[in-house]
Amino acid sequence: MTVLDDVSFCHLVVGVTDMDRALTFYRDVLGMEVIFETLISGEPFDAVLHASRKQEGRVVGGLLGGLMVELLSLGTKPDNSKPARRGITGIHNVSLSVTDLDDTHRRIIAAGYTPDQDPFEIGGVRMFFVKDPDGTAVEFIELPDGARSTYEMHRGVRLQMGPAQ
Numbered sequence: 001m002t003v004l005d006d007v008s009f010c011h012l013v014v015g016v017t018d019m020d021r022a023l024t025f026y027r028d029v030l031g032m033e034v035i036f037e038t039l040i041s042g043e044p045f046d047a048v049l050h051a052s053r054k055q056e057g058r059v060v061g062g063l064l065g066g067l068m069v070e071l072l073s074l075g076t077k078p079d080n081s082k083p084a085r086r087g088i089t090g091i092h093n094v095s096l097s098v099t100d101l102d103d104t105h106r107r108i109i110a111a112g113y114t115p116d117q118d119p120f121e122i123g124g125v126r127m128f129f130v131k132d133p134d135g136t137a138v139e140f141i142e143l144p145d146g147a148r149s150t151y152e153m154h155r156g157v158r159l160q161m162g163p164a165q
Contacts, residue, residue, distance in 0.1 A: 003111045004104060008148045010097035010141050011061065011068035015089045019058050019073040026071060032062040036154040040122065061150050068151045068159065093129065093137035097149060101126045101142035108140070125153075 016022035026032040037060045061070040072092060098104045101119050108115055108130055116129040116137075126142040147153040 003107050004098070006098055006100070006104075008097040010095040010139075010143075010148070011070050011150050013070045013072050013092040013095065013139075015092050016071050016073050017089055019060060019071060022071050022073070023060060026064065026069065027062065030064060032064040032069060034060060034062040035068075035151055036061045038123075061154070063151060063159075066159075068149050070150065093139045095139040095141050097147075098140050098142055099146065099148075101128065101140060104140050 014022075023034075027034060037058070040057045040059055056074070058073045059070055061068060063069075105115060105119055105128055113130050116131065119126050119128045119142075121127075124144045127139055129137050129139050132138055143150070143153045145153075149159045151157070151159040
């Protein structure tokens with residue numbers, strides 16, 4: 001028996017320093033089909049990033065090899081003389097879709113893990129984050145209208161992952 005029995009993969013977030021350069025690679029070279037693009041900012045976004053100053057970002061989501069990938073640019077160019085800071089580039093988090101975010105939050109706490117925050121909403125999407133034992137962020141997300149992936153949310157079509165059932 002597992003603690004959570006209603007988990008579906010949602011999307012993978014990859015932090016990038018230059019969105020146009022990233023799109024050249026992910027879209028033009030790898031063939032990512034762009035599904036949506038949005039600008040994000042505001043207090044909930046700042047809280048997720050543990051930012052002390054107002055952050056603004058650009059997110060481009062697309063389908064790549066059957067996987068929903070969201071490119072996140074915070075508009076920050078790292079100092080190339082130092083290694084890239086964690087949290088600006090690379091994989092940001094694994095996102096898991098659930099149908100009842102509040103119940104998931106309670107179950108995570110009951111299992112002995114401390115979420116980074118209470119469930120919150122950005123643009124109609126509810127979420128919270130918890131760190132895995134190595135510090136990798138795992139996002140639990142409840143999408144509007146029962147959607148199970150950001151692909152389904154933006155396209156209105158359920159994305160079949162894995163073998164057909």
